[in-house]
Amino acid sequence: MSSNRGIAYMEPGVVEVQDIDYPTFELQDGPGVNPANVGRKLPHAAILKVVTTNICGSDQHMVRGRTTAPPNLILGHEITGEVVETGPDVEFIKIGDIVSVPFNISCGRCRNCKERKTGICLNVNPDRPGSAYGYVDMGGWVGGQAEYALVPYADWNLLRFPDKDQAMEKILDLTMLSDIFPTGYHGAVSAGVGVGSTVYIAGAGPVGLAAAASAQLLGAAAVIVGDLNQDRLAQARSFGCETVDVSLGDPRDQIEQILGVPEVDCGVDAVGFEARGHGAGSGTEAPATVLNSLMGITAAGGALGIPGLYVTGDPGGVDEAAQKGSLSLDLGTGWAKSLSFTTGQCPVMKYNRELMMAILHDRVQIAKAVNATPISLDEAPEAYREFDSGVARKYVIDPNGMLSSDRK
Template structure:
C-alpha cells in the first residue's frame, strides 16, 4: 500500500509500505477515505519531537471497514467509521473511567496511545490507503448513512472537534459565559464552536493570522488580532474590564507572538491575565516534557515561566491534557447528522495522497488560506 512516511525534519514522502493487516482477533482494517493533516503533525514534521524515521503519520482518520478479526462482533465490513486519534483498550482502569486518552494497555510504560504519533506507541498512522485499527469494536465509531456526503464534517470527529470541545469541558464553560480562546487554528476554531454549543454568550478568539481570524468570525466568534495591540487589553476592554469567564489554550509549546518570536508561555500567561478572578482555563494545545530544539534552556526541558502569583491571587483554576475523544464523539456525531453544526467549514484544501508532501510544506509555511488540509488516499 502507499503511505506518507516521515524521513526526517521537513522530509516526508509517499512510499510503498507493507499492507495494513489483521494482527489480533479484535482488529479491523479500514480503507481510508479521508485523513487530515493536523497542526500537531507539524511538530513532528519540523523535527520538534523524537518521532522515529520510517513512521507512517496521520491520526485524524475515517473510512470504510474492509476486514474484521474473528473477535470483532459489532463493527461490520462496509461500515463507514471515524476513528478517535486515541487508541484505547476499553477495559483498563482509565478506560473504565472514560479516560480513553490515557489508556494503560496500548502503550506499555506510558499512558495513552495514538496512530502515527511520537511516543504514542508503535501504531502506524492513517495517511495511507489502509489502516489497522486495534480493539475495533471499542474504537471505531460507526457513522450514519450520510457519511459519504458529510466527510468534511465527520472527519473532524477524529480529533479536532472533540479536542476543542474538551477544552471547553476542562474550562467548565456554562450557559451565558464569556469565553476567550487563544489560537485560531483548527482546534481553537472548534473550541470556539464548542463554547457556543455549550451556551456561551460571547466567544473571543485571539490570533494574528488574517485567514484564521476570518474563520473565527465565520464560526460565530469575535476575532481579536494581537498584531493590532495587546490582546489581553482588547479582551478586558470588551468585557468591561472584568475579563472573560473562561479561557481555552489551543496553541501549545510552539506559540509565537505577533512578531514571530517563539514564546511558549505567552498563551497561558495571557489567559491568566484575560480571564476574570475565579475563572477557569482549559489547556488542549500540545505541551511536551522535552523540546531539545527550543529557543531557550527552560523550554528545552518542557518548562516556561508561569505567572503563578497572579493565577493564585485571582483564585483561578486550570485543567489540562489531551482529549478523551470517546467521551464526546458520539454526541457530536449526532449534531452533525442533524445539521446542527458544520465543522467542515474550516476546510481549505482537499488533496490526493500524492499531494501530501506539498500539503505539509504549505500548511507548515502558514501560507495564506491554508487553514485545514484533508487528504483522500
C-alpha cells in the same frame, strides 16, 4: 494482499509518499515502534480502507523537527474509514461499516478506560499512559495517512455512522470527529463554557476554530479568538467570532473594547508549546506566553482548557528548560485567582457520539468553520508546506479517491 501507500516523516520540513506494508493483525517492528509492542497479536482489530485522514497541527510539530520523531514514521491520527476486514475476536463491527476512529487508542479494559479517560489508557503504550496513531512516543501504532489502516480493539474504539449514504454526504464534517472537533469541544467544556459565557480562545488554527464553534454550540454569549495570522482571524470572523490581533499587544485591551471589561469567564489554549510572544515580541518564540496571558485575562474562579500540545522533548526549544517541557509559568497568578486547569489528550470517546449527532442533525457546520479542504494523498507533501505557512485551511486527505466528486 492489497498494496498500501502512506505519508512518512523523513526529516525536518520533509514528508513523502511511500509504499508501505498492508496492515496485518500483528504489530510489526518499524520506525517508532516500542520494542515491547513488537509482535503484539491483534485479533480484536479491524482493517480500514481510509475514506478521509486529516493533517493536524500536532503532525506539523513533528514535521518541523520539534519532537524526537524518527525518520520514516508514518503519520496521521485523524482517520475515518470503511471496514474491509476484521479479526476473529471482533463481534459487532461489520465489513462495510463507515466509522470514525478516535485518535487516542484505548483498550476499553483498564481502569482509566472504564472511567472514560481514554486519552490515558494504561495498556496500549509501554512507555507511558496514552497512545495515538502515527505519533512519536505513543507506542508505535502505524499512522493513518495512508490508503489502509489498522485499528485495535475495534468494537470499543470505532464509532459507526448509522447510515452510510448520509455519512458520505456529510463526510467533511464527520471526519473532524476523530480529533479536532472533540478536542476543541473538550477545551471549551473544560474551560467551563456554557450558556451566556464569555470565552477567549488563543489560536485560530483548526483546533482553535473547532473550540470556537464548540463554544457557540454550548451557548457562549461571546466567543473571542486571538492569533497573529490575519487569514486565520478572518476565518474565525466568518462564522461569527470576535477576534483579537495579538501582534498589537496583550489581548486584555482588545478584549475590553469588545466586552467592556478586560477579562473573560473562560480561557482556551489552542496554541501549545510553539507559542510566540505578543506585541513587539510576536516574532519571537516564547512558549509560556499563552498560558500566562490566559491566567491574566480569565476571571477569578474561572478555568482554562488546554488542548494545545505541550511535550516533554523539544529539540528546537528556545532554552534548555523548554527542550524538556519546563516553562516559566506565572502560577502565582493562577493560584491567587483560584483558576483551574485541564490539560492532556482529549478523551475523544467522551464526546464523539454526541457531536456526531449534532452534525447529522445540522446543529453545527464544523467543516465550514475550519475550512475543510480535500486533497489527494499525492498532494499531501505540498499541503504540509502550505499548512506550515499558516494558511487558514484544514486539509482532508482523500487517499482512495472516494471524495473525488466533491473536490473544490
